[in-house]
Amino acid sequence: MHTKALSANGQAHARRAANSQAVDLGARAGFVARGVIYLLVGVLALRIAFSGGSGKQADRGGAIAEVADKPFGSVLLWALGVALAGMALWRLSEAVFGQAGPDGRTPGKRAMAAGRFVFYGFVSYSVLSYATGNRGSGSGSSDRRTDDVTAKALGWTGGQWIVGVAGAVVAGAGLWIAFRAVTRTYHKHLKMAEMTRRARQAVDVVGVFGGAARGTVFATAGGFAIAAAVRHEPGKAKGMDDTLRSFTQTPAGPWLLALIALGLAAFGLFSWANARWRRT
Structure with missing residues (x-):
């Protein structure tokens, strides 16, 4: 009985952590980072449409390289990578505890959240690796x-x-x-x-x-x-x-x-x- 109480208490603490302000801020930072990447991909694709793109790649790797070429590029890449890690952690919390909404705890929703956690975790790792000097990571x-x-x-x-x-x-x-x-x-x-x-x-x-x-x-x-x-x-x-x-x-x-x-x-x-x- 005592063990069950401890287990329930631990789950309650974990759920509160998943619903914390930190996780909420991480998710919102992740959306900002995703927006930056898609905006850059759109700009690069627009260049390709009318000028051939001058060797630029219209994909995530091209967007990362574009950020790196800007003033304080390394700092910006660190910010993007950390923000995407926040998105990954939010998706992990959805996979474990369910999403917001009445049907957010269904197995299908949890599975999709788990897949998104893996994806954003990989993207975050790629961006942070590039920021640390591994130019072969994320920009290929x-x-x-x-x-x-x-x-x-x-x-x-x-x-x-x-x-x-x-x-x-x-x-x-x-x-x-x-x-x-x-x-x-x-x-x-x-x-x-x-x-x-x-x-x-x-x-x-x-x-x-x-x-x-x-x-x-x-x-x-x-x-x-x-x-x-x-x-x-x-x-x-x-x-x-x-x-x-x-x-x-x-x-x-x-x-x-x-x-x-x-x-x-x-x-x-x-x-x-x-x-x-x-x-x-």
């Missing part, structure tokens, strides 16, 4: 990494199926992201009542446009992975940079990439809106 080409991973996977027994299923999952995630943006599902995660009418309108513009653009990029990248699996050609799979560049090869030319680039920048602004009004 997403296209080269995608080619290497795809080639290795295709060499395994059943590798085509593995790559194909992974591509389908990414494509499905992209469609899901776009659908949730267009249907404004994000409303339930934001403190809409605290916004002015003009703020709500602005959030909806960047939320719908930004989410749809982000979902389109994911869905397109997933489609390329499926093509790589079907043709057994690793080079058909594309990272974020090559996926974005592929939009210039459509009949719309660079204008479609410019539209997607503006959408990614809008998603960066939407991330900042989350930093202000997200329910944590």
